Every structure is written in C-alpha cells, then in structure tokens.
Amino acid sequence: MSASTGLWIVRLRAERCARGWDERAAVAELGRLLPKGTGRGLNEDAWRAWENGRRPPAGVRPALARLFGTVTTGLFARAAPPRTGLSPSERRRVASLVRAGRAGEALEGLTVVVDHLCGDYPTRSPAELSGEARWWTVVLRAADLPSLPRHVSAALRALDGWLTLLRSSVEYDQGHVRRARELRRAGLEIAARSGDRRMTAWGHEMGAWFALTQGRHDDALAEASAAQKAGSSTPVFSQASGLAARTWARLGDPERADECLKAAREVLESLSEAVDPDHQFSVDPGRFEFQLMDCERVLGRTALARIHAEQLIRLGTLADGTERTPLRNAEARIAVATAYLRDGEPEVAAEIGLRALASERRSLPSLAMVAEELAREFRTRYPGDPGAREFREAAQVLRRQVDAAGP
Structure with missing residues (x-):
C-alpha cells in the first residue's frame, strides 16, 4: 500500500469511528445518499473491503464524500509531489526581454514566473517572497503598455494585480497589517480597472481573511x-x-x-x-478541509476536527518529512492539541501546541488567533498546569510579535 493510497483508507475508518458507527450503520447511512439503483452490492463486507484497501466504485465516491461533509477529491486526495520552478537564468532572460521593449515575447515567461511565485506562497520566507514579487512588479511596470497590443497590455496589468495581491498576503503573514491593507486596495483597484471579477473576488476574500483574524466579524x-x-x-x-x-x-x-x-x-x-x-x-480540496476543521474545532465537534486536522497534516507532509503546507499544518496542530486538551491530556496538548507555534513559516495574525483560542481553553480547564502556562506565555509572545510588526 502506498502512502498516498493509505490516506483515504485511514480517513474512511476514522470518519466512521468518530460518528460511533459500526460497518452496518455506515452502510445504512451511505445508502440514504446513493441514487436509486446504484447501491447494488453495498453491504458490511464491501465497507470492510474499502477500509482494507479496495477502492470504492466511482459511483459511490461522491456519496461517501457527502456522507463525511467533504468533497470527493478531498476524501480521495493524493499527496502532491514537490514543486519545481524556472531556473534563475530563465527568469533573467524573461526580465531582459521586458527591459528591451519586447514584453510581448516575454508574456508567456512572465505568466509562468508569476504563477510560480504564487505557488511559492506556502513554503517560502514571506520577506524573501515579498521582495522578489516587488522586484517583478517593477519589471512589469517598466513595460511601455501604450505601445503594446491590447491583449498583451491587459495581460501585463493582470499579472501586476496578482503580484500585488500576493504581496499583500505575505505582508499580512508578517504582521504588516497596514501595508497589507494598502496592497489589497491597490489590487482591487487594478481588478476594477480591468474588469477582472476573479481578481476582485480574491481581493474581497483576502479582506474577509484579514477581518476574521482581527476579530472584525x-x-x-x-x-x-x-x-x-x-x-x-x-x-x-x-x-x-x-x-x-x-x-x-x-x-x-x-x-x-x-x-x-x-x-x-x-x-x-x-x-x-x-x-x-x-x-x-x-482552491484545492485541502483549503475546504482546513475551513471545515476550523469550524468543527470552534463549534466543539472535537472528534471531527481532529480527523480533518490529521488528514491535513498527512496530506501536507512529504514522504521525507518536508512540510508542503506548513501554514495549514501549524493550525491543524492547534486543532489536534485542542482535542487532546478536551480529552484530559494537557501535557500532550501543550507539547503539540508549542510545536505549532514554533513553525518557521507562519501567518502571524492567523496563528495568533487560533493560539489565543487554545490558550483560553487551557486557562479555563487547567489554570495551574505548567504546560498550560508555558503555552499561554508562548501565545502571548506571538501576539506581541504581531503587535510589534509595525505597518
């Protein structure tokens, strides 16, 4: 059994057990969601076979995902391979074409560069990524747009907008709230001028994220x-x-x-x-799993939150232990720590929670929000526990980092 195959097997069993179902109950619940006539052969033995590695039929998979509140591609997700990007020499060539007044020839390369920069977001140093995105913004704005064909100038403006929103994201991760807001507004202005509704939607999505993590509900x-x-x-x-x-x-x-x-x-x-x-x-299925996990944790659906959190960590960790999604993994560990805390194991909860806060790639305001929520539970349930006190102090340090980050 490969690691990627095993992910959904672990998930299937965990989801069933978290709901207190045996195989018979799980089959009965699934049968209610299947279209009439598609449940032939569905029984306890079939369910056991799935949990032992036999892949469910294609017609059953969407109903299984709906049964567990997720999407099909999320339930049967495979761990992604490491990413590769353009070489430094290829990037230099693209920039030189723009400077030479040949932006049209550089358009395909510029698109690849911007896509790769956006793909670097989960793992790269925010300060480093922000700096390179700003450098490419300067390159893009050096193009003589009025002299270019309309479709080329429109494409360059769009790339400028996406880089601006990317810079806003990474500035926010560093706690530079004012700068992030200014860049977000600039991205929305570019979207409005170009009529790019997708860019507009992402600009507002970022506004929702900023507001949520600042408590502006x-x-x-x-x-x-x-x-x-x-x-x-x-x-x-x-x-x-x-x-x-x-x-x-x-x-x-x-x-x-x-x-x-x-x-x-x-x-x-x-x-x-x-x-x-x-x-x-x-938006990959992992993003939905992340949102679902956060809601389940906050709403007190602890067992389900833990399932989603552990799935996110498995999907976000490569075979060699490298974290592909450290931002999600950190907050998923907060959910796992919360589960241990609610189960009466504050020492384990504190250990996992502290590991979450020690992540090198963090979104400071977002992690500070969930850390403070866990710290409040520590304070309520185990006010005198040494581990609880250590975690609360670490959460306070994180909040001070956010407050001290400046504009």
Whole structure:
C-alpha cells in the first residue's frame, strides 16, 4: 500500500469511528445518499473491503464524500509531489526581454514566473517572497503598455494585480497589517480597472481573511459576501463561503456555519478542473478541509476536527518529512492539541501546541488567533498546569510579535 493510497483508507475508518458507527450503520447511512439503483452490492463486507484497501466504485465516491461533509477529491486526495520552478537564468532572460521593449515575447515567461511565485506562497520566507514579487512588479511596470497590443497590455496589468495581491498576503503573514491593507486596495483597484471579477473576488476574500483574524466579524461577513458575489460559481466562492462559516462559528451560530460549509462543498464538488494545490489563488480540496476543521474545532465537534486536522497534516507532509503546507499544518496542530486538551491530556496538548507555534513559516495574525483560542481553553480547564502556562506565555509572545510588526 502506498502512502498516498493509505490516506483515504485511514480517513474512511476514522470518519466512521468518530460518528460511533459500526460497518452496518455506515452502510445504512451511505445508502440514504446513493441514487436509486446504484447501491447494488453495498453491504458490511464491501465497507470492510474499502477500509482494507479496495477502492470504492466511482459511483459511490461522491456519496461517501457527502456522507463525511467533504468533497470527493478531498476524501480521495493524493499527496502532491514537490514543486519545481524556472531556473534563475530563465527568469533573467524573461526580465531582459521586458527591459528591451519586447514584453510581448516575454508574456508567456512572465505568466509562468508569476504563477510560480504564487505557488511559492506556502513554503517560502514571506520577506524573501515579498521582495522578489516587488522586484517583478517593477519589471512589469517598466513595460511601455501604450505601445503594446491590447491583449498583451491587459495581460501585463493582470499579472501586476496578482503580484500585488500576493504581496499583500505575505505582508499580512508578517504582521504588516497596514501595508497589507494598502496592497489589497491597490489590487482591487487594478481588478476594477480591468474588469477582472476573479481578481476582485480574491481581493474581497483576502479582506474577509484579514477581518476574521482581527476579530472584525461584521467586516469579515461583508467581505465574504462581496467575494461570493464577484466569484459566483467559481472556486473562490467556496473559499469565501468557508471564511463566512468560520466567522459564524465564532459568533456561536452553528446552523449558519453549516449552511455556508454546505454551499462551499457543493460549489467545489461541481468543479472538475485540476488546480495547483500550492497556488495562493487556487482552491484545492485541502483549503475546504482546513475551513471545515476550523469550524468543527470552534463549534466543539472535537472528534471531527481532529480527523480533518490529521488528514491535513498527512496530506501536507512529504514522504521525507518536508512540510508542503506548513501554514495549514501549524493550525491543524492547534486543532489536534485542542482535542487532546478536551480529552484530559494537557501535557500532550501543550507539547503539540508549542510545536505549532514554533513553525518557521507562519501567518502571524492567523496563528495568533487560533493560539489565543487554545490558550483560553487551557486557562479555563487547567489554570495551574505548567504546560498550560508555558503555552499561554508562548501565545502571548506571538501576539506581541504581531503587535510589534509595525505597518
């Protein structure tokens, strides 16, 4: 059994056990979701065979995903291989073409460069990535747009907009809130001038993310709604719905949170195009799993939150131990730590929580938000525990880092 194959097997068994179902109950629940006439051969033996490595039939997989509140490509996800990018010499050649007034010839290479920079987002140093994105922004703006064919100048403006939003993201990760907001507004202005609704939707999605992690819940819902409107029936609609769900969860409204998660799942399930799972402006199933995990944790559905968190960590870790999605992994570890805490194991919870805060690649405001939520639970449940005190102090240090990050 390969590691990538084993991911869904582990998940299938964990989801069933978390709901307290035996194989018979799981089959009964699945049967209610299957279209009439497609459940032939569905029985306890078939379910056991799935959990032992036999892949479920294609017609059953969407119902299995719906049974567990996820999407088919998420439930049966495979670990992604390491990414590769353009060589330094290829990048220098692209930049030299623009400087030589041959931006049209450089367009394909520029598109590849920007896509790869966006794909570097999860793992690369934010300061380093921001610096290179700013450098390429200067290269793009050196092009003489009025002299270029309209389709070339429009494409260059779009690349400028995506780089601007990428820079906003990485500045925010460093805690540079004011700079991130300015760049986001600039990206939205580029989107408005070019009529790029996808870029507009992502700009508002980022606004929802900023607001959520700063505790501005009304603003988060408003920005999520704007993103849904601009990106209707697209992947960003799913992402914005997930952010709305996370906001409603923190406002103590599980029904609205579940409605938003359902809408996010249905849109993502309906989309079949392949995406780069590392790209900052794409929505892979892992993003939905992340939103779902966060809601389950906040709403107190601890066993389910832990399943999603452990799945995210498995998917986000390569065979050699390299973390492909350190941002998600860090917050997933907060969810796992929360599960241990609620199960009466504060020492284990503190150890896992501290590991989450020690991640080298972090989004400071986002990690600070979930760390403070865990710290409050430590304070309530185990106020005198040494591990609990150590974690609370570490969470306070993280918050001070955010506050001290400056503009």
